[in-house]
Amino acid sequence: MRLYLIRHGETLWNEKGLWQGITDVPxxxxxKEQARRVAERLKRVDAVxxxxxxxxxxxxxEIAEKFGKEVRIEHDLRECEISLWNGLTVEEALRRYPYEYKKWSVDPNFETKGLxxxxxxxxxxxxxxxxxxAQERLNNSSDVVIVSHSLSLRSYICWVLGLPLNLHRNFKLDNASLxxxxxxxxxxxxxxxxxxxxENT
Known part of the structure; x- marks a missing residue:
């Protein structure tokens, strides 16, 4: 089985460099063009x-419609809850919440209200x-799309690679990347x- 891990396309908040977390920004x-491009990139999809x-x-x-599938929502694929500094740039978050930002950035176990x-x-x-x-093995699926978010996908990739979780910052996932x-x-x-x-978008 192949899992196609796709970060969502760009939003206005991405364009402005603002933290989004679980804020529901379209x-x-x-x-939208990036979503169309990544859908065209895929040749076969059994589930989305x-x-x-x-x-x-x-x-x-966009992907599901190309292959005649339905989108299956999984709540646990959501982005990290970072409402403490939603709508702020990295610099603004660091300035307003220096302790929380630095601690959360280096300690994977750190959490507090809004983080x-x-x-x-x-x-x-x-x-x-x-x-x-497990579900898609029962369905005999071979190509499964999972669309999620940067922090969430990077945390999973660290697990796949057996990397310490704080090393998720050592690589990036661009919007609509595969x-x-x-x-x-x-x-x-x-x-x-x-x-x-x-390319050329």
Whole structure:
């Protein structure tokens, strides 16, 4: 089985460099075009899963419609809860909440009101992907799309690679990027943050 891990297309908040978390921001026009491009990139899809957030669902819907599938919403594919600094730039968040921002950035177990720990994100992401894989094996699926978010997907990829969770900051996932995990005896990453389908957008 192959898991096509796709980060949602661009939103206005992405364009402005603002933290979004679970704020429900839709795709902007560029993001809609990115969603169309990533859908065209895929050649076969047996199932499409998405975070409940609109930017993820809109991206997933483009893919699902191309292959005549329905989008299956999984709540645990949502982005990390960071409402403490939603709508702020990195610089503004660091200035207003220096302790919380620095602590959360280096300690995967740190959480406080308005901030979900990255450990919590990783745990729910791993659990929901394991559930999806089990379900799709019963359906004899070979190509499964999962549309989610940067922090959530990076936390899962760290688990696949056996990396300490705080190393999720050592790589990036661009909007509408494609990463692929093959599921055999154990999952392995075969593609990371590929965006060749977005050239000239």
């Amino acid at each position: 795709l902007n026009e560029k993001g 899963y998405s975070s409940p957030l609109l930017r993820s669902f809109e991206t997933a819907k 979900e720990s990255m450990r919590s994100v990783q745990k729910r992401m791993v659990n929901v992907v394991v559930k999806i894989v 990463s692929i995990v093959e599921i055999e005896s154990k999952p392995r990453l075969v593609l990371l943050n590929d965006t060749c389908h977005l």
